[in-house]
Amino acid sequence: MARTAPSRDRSRLLYKAAYALRRPGRVPRYARRSLRDAMLRARYGRDHVAYYRAVMASDSERSAESAVGGPTSSREAWLRIGKWQYEYLLAHGLKPADRLLEIGCGNLRAGWRLMRYLEPGHYYGIDISPHILLSAKDTVVRYGLQDRLPHLTLTDNLSFDFLPADHFTVIHAHSVFSHTPLEVIEECFEHVGRILAPGGFFDLTFDRTEGREHHVLREDFYYRTETLAALAARHGLSAELMADWEAMPHGQSKLRIRADR
Template sequence: MTDPLPPTRRNRASLTYKLRYAAQNPDKIRAYLSRMSRDLKFRVASRDHVAYYRSVMRSDTARNPEAAVGSRSHGRWLALGRMQFDYLLEHGLKPDDRMLEIGCGNLRAGWRFIDHLETGNYYGIDISPDILLAAQHTLVRQGLRDKMPHLALVGDLKLRFLPSAHFTVVHAHSVFSHSPLDVIDECLANVGRVLAPGGFFDFTFDRTEGAEHHVLREDFYYRTETLTRLAERHGFTARLMDDWEALPHGQSKIRVTRPEPAEGTAPA
């Protein structure tokens, strides 16, 4: 039995998809039922989505920090980090850039960014204290303490403690794929303040061309136009990065920029 729909048309929350997937992957049923049980427990105990997903990360990180950020093996952890780094390097990342990584995790890509950037130019934030402790271990393992990166725990994506117009590059990999629309809206409403003139914000997401949906409260699937329109409402220009689609990672990427003011006009 095969799924007749392409990946971007599948509704992973539908009963039909779940039954078909279970029939094709009976060995994964037990793990999914365990996730459902955990999901219910965390929903009841959490006041909002950030608290919910912090519990998810605590649970996943306790088992394996690399798996907690979506890597099935250390080799895959290295490969995905390298892919993110190489792509940004080919698309404008320079050593003198000041970079903010939203959802830095255990520095899967972050350690490469830190190594490439000038000392002190990397700032990573995450909602999970557990994964940030794992990030410290990555820094030590890679010998990057002297690069003086900043790592900070956050409770939301309002970015209130960060300086205005400071970061030339903002990056969020596999953050919006785990976020409901109100969290994404909060981020886009505030990231423009910390973004320097001429800077850009790259983020990945799980793309669907069918009905938007989520699996438990962990994985969210959006249409491209939903996120580009949301970015435009916050004053950004947004475009799907088509060349990212060809790489073996499973997510899509959008880049948002703030249009430069016309000559002779004051910035908004």
Template sequence: MTRSNPIHQLRYAVRHPDRIVPHVKRLARDTWFRLRTSDHIGYYRAVMKSDTARNPEAAVGSKTHERWLALGQMQFDYLVGHGLRPEHRMLEIGCGNLRAGRLFIDYLDTGGYYGIDISPDILVAAQRTLVSYGLRDKLPHLTPVLDLKLEFLPDAYFDVVHAHSVFSHSPLHVIEECFAHVGRVMRPGGWFDFTFDRTEGREHQVLREDFYYRTETLVDLAAKYGLTAKFMDDWEELPHKQSKIRITLP
């Protein structure tokens, strides 16, 4: 039974009555933003604007500063343990307020980090993170985008592409748009790591903010664009609810 199922929601409400009011508020906000925006990107940009105004760290999914630090460190350690080197050029899709980006920026050679996000508001928070952690001299690129076509980026430029907790908030057509274009900006031998909310049952979404996919759906979609996708089993051992896939060029 999925989280979007009314029976599941009713049972959950009975077990967690303290969460009913927050859920109703979220539902009301969702309806308001949905009526005022024409597509998912516009909708989620409005969500991020609202969340960032309250707390930039919570806006990227960290309820406490300690959790923000821990999740960033976990992403960094995993990529370094799986091939990231200082001389690499890295593109981070959905860089947020640099939860992990601050560590990547510090580790990579000057100018080696390029972060994009659909939310201008969270990128302002990212600028504050750069200042707080003394990273201005590393000359990172932080750019707002309207889509994931990556049209303004050069061919075969990035060794590593990274998207943490982006596709977990994306309908399938947004993911497909990324798959259709990401191979062009990847260098031979490079890779693209992304996380997603995995389900082994029916694929579904909750309030247009949380999307659940089967692994084979994303693997097959990547293959449609000539990309090889591998489920990263060892990521499952880490304290994180999402799963991870690595995409490479054949």
């Protein structure tokens, strides 16, 4: 049985005031983040990819772990959350011969385990952030995975136009669409069916709400399952909320997308 997603709206003033009272120590950090995000939004306007790329550049200056895991993230959390992702795919039948695309691969929290398991050349990671891809390259070196011949590619959209049709048996996006507006998800849904191999699946996590859909600082987005499922259906895709992932302590939900053909 899927856990019940919160219906609270984190963008409301009342929620923010109550949060500040509960955790006063976090107020200065939130204020700094709001100021930075306002400056970046003024600079990049509605170009979300350029905006979020700048957020990642700024966060990466502190540490790559906090850029992918949030300001309080640690090395232990980096390892733990990557392991959850990896073990979940394994439990769902991932085989070394699978060809896997990771959208928003970050600095390979899960990617280093995936490329170690998959046949050489079968891991493909894409990301919008050059800063985090440099850190991904360091992860490959740190774990001695050069012979796995991973592909790591910078992208500025999710049209996948440089990738072959019917190719990837598994596509994975963890904690990526929790940071994107709906138009970015729609672009992905419009094109992902072309690159999915017949019978393949695409797992993505998202911040689920059962209340009003909203975002906080255009960094964290909260969607209803039905919204994403309807969007998928518009592009000939089916969507299933993964009940076994709901049991994980990770706060996000997971949707499995398949191409109906």
